[in-house]
Amino acid sequence: MAENLKCSHCNNPATVHLTQIVNNKIIKVDLCESCAQAKGVTDPEGFSLADLLSKTNLTPEKGEPQITCPDCGLSSADFRRTGRLGCAACYQSFVPLLRPVLEDMHAGVVHKGKVPEIAFSRQSSEAELQTLENALQRAIEEEAYEDAAKYRDQIHAIKQAAEAEAVES
Numbered sequence: 776m777a778e779n780l781k782c783s784h785c786n787n788p789a790t791v792h793l794t795q796i797v798n799n800k801i802i803k804v805d806l807c808e809s810c811a812q813a814k815g816v817t818d819p820e821g822f823s824l825a826d827l828l829s830k831t832n833l834t835p836e837k838g839e840p841q842i843t844c845p846d847c848g849l850s851s852a853d854f855r856r857t858g859r860l861g862c863a864a865c866y867q868s869f870v871p872l873l874r875p876v877l878e879d880m881h882a883g884v885v886h887k888g889k890v891p892e893i894a895f896s897r898q899s900s901e902a903e904l905q906t907l908e909n910a911l912q913r914a915i916e917e918e919a920y921e922d923a924a925k926y927r928d929q930i931h932a933i934k935q936a937a938e939a940e941a942v943e944s
Contacts, residue, residue, distance in 0.1 A: 782807035795858055799875055844868040897937075904933050 780789040782805060789805035796802070806814065842851040845868065849861035854869060866873065907930050914923035 780805040782810050784810045842868055842871065900933060900937060904930060907933070 780792065781787065782789045785807060787807035787809075790808050791806040791811040793804045793806070794801060843849070844861060844865045846864035847861035849865055849868075851869065851872060854860060854865070854872065860866065860869065907926050911923055911926035911930065914920070914926060
């Protein structure tokens, strides 16, 4: 059961929970409904967690390069101040700022998405099948017929297993 969190400002029960990463540090704020409205949190266009957390140091670290997005003109100082990117090109422009944050948050910096287990199994089988078909083609071209027969049998087994699975579903 989730613990009952209190508002960071008035100690009433919190219903709004905000998280932002500033200078590679995770900052969490819990607010009740009235404090959230008073701070403008319910308006996604008018809210910046950076503004709410005025005590947080949002200045760039020493030696950090000034970056500007070539498409929208957003500067790294603007990004640090608002906590928001201006356009899709900003993701590429601000890689030096985003990469450390993403590395701290996730097990990698490449989005792989979520795949249901059955779909993942199907994707894995399809990838293995493609690899085997490529290997079969190479073996035929190289006249390695024993290897080709082995690949052919593995391909046949995978296709039979997929057909059996489809019948069971």
